[in-house]
Amino acid sequence: MRKKSPSQSLEIFRRHLQLGFLYDIDEVTIAIALKACSGDQKPGCQIHGFSITSGFISYITVSNSLMNMYCKSGQFDRALCIFNNLSNPDIVSWNTILSGFPKNEDALQFALRMNLYGVVFDAVTYTIILAVCLDQRGFLFGLQLHSLIVKFGLDSDTFVGNALITLYSRWGHLVEARSVFDAMPNKDLVSWNAMISGYTQEGNYGLEAIWAFIDMVREGIRLDHVSFTSAVSACGHERNLQLGRQIHGLTIKTGYGTHLSVGNVLISTYSKCEAIEDAKLVFDGMDERNVVSWTTMISMNDADAVFLFGEMRIDGVDPNDVTFVGLLHAITVRHLAKEGQMIHGFCIKTGFVLESSVCNSLITMYAKFQSMQDSKKVFEELNYREIISWNALISGYAQNGLCQAALSTFLLASSESKPNQYTFGSVLSAIGSAEDISLKHGQRCHSHIIKLGLNTDPVVSGALLDMYAKRGSIYESQRVFSETPEKSQFAWTAIISAYARHGDYESVMNWFKKMEEEGVRPDSITFLSVLTASGRKGMVDIGLQLFDSMVKDYEIEPSPEHYSCMVDMLGRAGRLKEAEELMGRSPGGPGMSMLQSLLGACRIHGNVEMGERVADVLLGMEPMGSGSYVLMSNLYAEKGDWEKVAKIRKGMREKGVKKEVGFSWVDVGDIDGLHGFSSGDKSHPRYEEICRMAESLGSEMKYLREKNRAYSK
DNA sequence: CCGGAACGCC
Numbered sequence: 001m002r003k004k005s006p007s008q009s010l011e012i013f014r015r016h017l018q019l020g021f022l023y024d025i026d027e028v029t030i031a032i033a034l035k036a037c038s039g040d041q042k043p044g045c046q047i048h049g050f051s052i053t054s055g056f057i058s059y060i061t062v063s064n065s066l067m068n069m070y071c072k073s074g075q076f077d078r079a080l081c082i083f084n085n086l087s088n089p090d091i092v093s094w095n096t097i098l099s100g101f102p103k104n105e106d107a108l109q110f111a112l113r114m115n116l117y118g119v120v121f122d123a124v125t126y127t128i129i130l131a132v133c134l135d136q137r138g139f140l141f142g143l144q145l146h147s148l149i150v151k152f153g154l155d156s157d158t159f160v161g162n163a164l165i166t167l168y169s170r171w172g173h174l175v176e177a178r179s180v181f182d183a184m185p186n187k188d189l190v191s192w193n194a195m196i197s198g199y200t201q202e203g204n205y206g207l208e209a210i211w212a213f214i215d216m217v218r219e220g221i222r223l224d225h226v227s228f229t230s231a232v233s234a235c236g237h238e239r240n241l242q243l244g245r246q247i248h249g250l251t252i253k254t255g256y257g258t259h260l261s262v263g264n265v266l267i268s269t270y271s272k273c274e275a276i277e278d279a280k281l282v283f284d285g286m287d288e289r290n291v292v293s294w295t296t297m298i299s300m301n302d303a304d305a306v307f308l309f310g311e312m313r314i315d316g317v318d319p320n321d322v323t324f325v326g327l328l329h330a331i332t333v334r335h336l337a338k339e340g341q342m343i344h345g346f347c348i349k350t351g352f353v354l355e356s357s358v359c360n361s362l363i364t365m366y367a368k369f370q371s372m373q374d375s376k377k378v379f380e381e382l383n384y385r386e387i388i389s390w391n392a393l394i395s396g397y398a399q400n401g402l403c404q405a406a407l408s409t410f411l412l413a414s415s416e417s418k419p420n421q422y423t424f425g426s427v428l429s430a431i432g433s434a435e436d437i438s439l440k441h442g443q444r445c446h447s448h449i450i451k452l453g454l455n456t457d458p459v460v461s462g463a464l465l466d467m468y469a470k471r472g473s474i475y476e477s478q479r480v481f482s483e484t485p486e487k488s489q490f491a492w493t494a495i496i497s498a499y500a501r502h503g504d505y506e507s508v509m510n511w512f513k514k515m516e517e518e519g520v521r522p523d524s525i526t527f528l529s530v531l532t533a534s535g536r537k538g539m540v541d542i543g544l545q546l547f548d549s550m551v552k553d554y555e556i557e558p559s560p561e562h563y564s565c566m567v568d569m570l571g572r573a574g575r576l577k578e579a580e581e582l583m584g585r586s587p588g589g590p591g592m593s594m595l596q597s598l599l600g601a602c603r604i605h606g607n608v609e610m611g612e613r614v615a616d617v618l619l620g621m622e623p624m625g626s627g628s629y630v631l632m633s634n635l636y637a638e639k640g641d642w643e644k645v646a647k648i649r650k651g652m653r654e655k656g657v658k659k660e661v662g663f664s665w666v667d668v669g670d671i672d673g674l675h676g677f678s679s680g681d682k683s684h685p686r687y688e689e690i691c692r693m694a695e696s697l698g699s700e701m702k703y704l705r706e707k708n709r710a711y712s713k
Numbered sequence: 714c715c716g717g718a719a720c721g722c723c
Binding site for chain 2: 161267329
């Protein structure tokens with residue numbers, strides 16, 4: 001009899017059942033036919049019935065095949081029922097049931113029971129347990145299994161070796177995975193693929209993945225779509241465009257160029273390497289596109305994301321939660337408020353608002369659109385609040401300047417779940433920029449961070465140091481910086497800007513020099529701090545040199561802030577003509593802060609002519625701003641032109657321009673808030689005590705000053 | 714002729 005293929009067997013079987021010719025059916029035909037069902041339960045049930053009536057069920061091969069069919073078609077209970085009726089299950093029966101458990105933990109329990117029962121494990125049993133325990137038991141359990149496998153001499157089995165490579169890779173032990181791989185007597189395609197994908201998934205082994213792939217090609221091993229997806233993905237992680245292109249060529253040569261998953265990962269790799277055109281070419285050339293293909297395209301260019309989403313719908317491909325994360329991100333960056341609301345509506349209708357990842361994207365989106373009410377509403381409708389959702393809300397409040405809300409949300413979040421580095425990043429930035437939050441909150445966060453062991457995180461330590469710096473606590477900033485083990489560009493910039501804010505020119509220059517010596521590249525923010533410090537100290541020539549070096553040596557495009565800083569520097573030094581000239585070169589023309597600095601400089605150096613010119617432009621931009629009026633009136637007053645002073649004061653009154661009241665905050669370490677004062681303010685409940693103390697301090701200062709004067713004479 | 718291993722999108 002000629003050997004039949006499984007699908008032929010199934011067809012023959014069907015015909016026999018219909019015609020009632022049962023004489024040439026044996027247990028082998030039944031097994032082959034059941035395999036051909038491949039999870040389709042309808043013919044499977046018919047064969048089950050036939051096996052019972054014909055008595056073939058007593059063959060262990062038939063029972064095992066039936067159990068396997070039921071496991072594959074998601075009817076584990078039926079498989080278990082057959083198993084329980086077996087009088088003499090063999091190792092295949094045990095293994096079939098073991099691999100069929102829908103829950104990994106149940107499978108492990110069953111494996112322990114098998115052991116108690118005295119079942120001798122074979123290589124297949126170990127492969128199943130290894131796969132099951134990947135995410136259930138710790139690494140030590142895997143090690144125990146490995147030693148048992150070696151003890152019973154099953155480590156030469158290719159399947160077992162492949163499972164071990166995967167296990168070690170999953171736990172990040174790539175060196176062990178490699179030694180299993182090297183020791184394997186019969187490596188097959190899957191062994192190579194497991195090794196390459198192990199390297200690919202572990203962040204620091206991208207190059208090893210690529211090398212393993214090259215070795216695989218050199219050894220002449222057949223390549224399949226799994227080899228290509230892993231290798232191309234490694235090129236993406238490594239941002240290795242050149243090799244990515246070469247492997248792309250190889251996929252075309254070997255006939256995998258139009259394979260769906262290879263195409264998807266090619267798009268992603270080209271997009272990571274910023275070769276958007278190549279990504280589009282791959283996408284356009286695909287025979288078949290699924291949700292992954294579309295989602296990758298949508299997530300990669302935010303300019304066309306909304307359009308692509310429409311095309312995806314026309315193509316009849318259903319989006320998933322990842323699609324919406326990418327789409328909402330694009331909408332957020334592009335500030336498409338209308339589209340954002342539409343997609344939100346779409347997600348409500350289709351039930352995607354139940355996905356926490358989609359909700360987190362919505363929270364971030366509304367926060368970026370400055371509608372914190374909507375952001376909070378999405379948050380409140382969540383059925384489970386994970387730390388990522390809390391983070392989105394806290395950072396939304398912080399970015400919108402709602403520092404008190406950010407702080408109170410943080411306090412709620414940390415009572416409900418465990419904060420992570422992003423949580424602290426946001427709340428510290430809120431505490432740093434709030435004038436009315438006690439520094440005590442910042443210090444409490446600091447101790448919380450130490451307790452959680454997050455103080456070594458570069459983002460967290462940078463945020464801490466920035467917070468202390470903004471709140472004027474330079475000693476604590478310096479301490480955080482000194483305790484940072486790996487000082488990133490962010491940390492260096494933070495400590496330099498801390499000293500710049502403190503007006504400590506020498507320290508700024510010192511740390512800047514050290515930063516360059518350490519080989520850390522300064523960025524535009526670093527230069528902003530260095531230039532500010534030079535300006536305050538009046539080191540104009542050094543400032544000009546630094547500005548020059550920023551453009552020429554570091555190729556950093558100066559922003560309006562840099563120009564503003566330079567204008568201020570030149571203006572303070574009285575080099576008003578140069579300042580005005582530089583201001584004209586600023587991209588986007590002279591801005592408010594630049595004009596204000598120059599006007600201030602005109603006042604200091606008594607240049608009425610330029611002052612009037614500058615004030616004119618400034619008042620055109622901001623007619624109700626009191627600052628320009630005050631500066632001009634002071635300038636006239638110094639020149640003794642009282643007529644013009646009176647004219648300005650009158651103009652202010654007529655237009656209703658009010659001078660903003662200046663506030664000072666005093667932090668006495670009170671968690672619930674700070675004490676605010678303004679000039680002439682008598683509203684504080686302990687006003688009289690405060691006045692007495694101020695007077696006493698004043699007279700003490702006066703006494704000390706006179707004493708010093710007496711000594712110096 | 715029954716049981717077991719590898720990959721991709723945020």
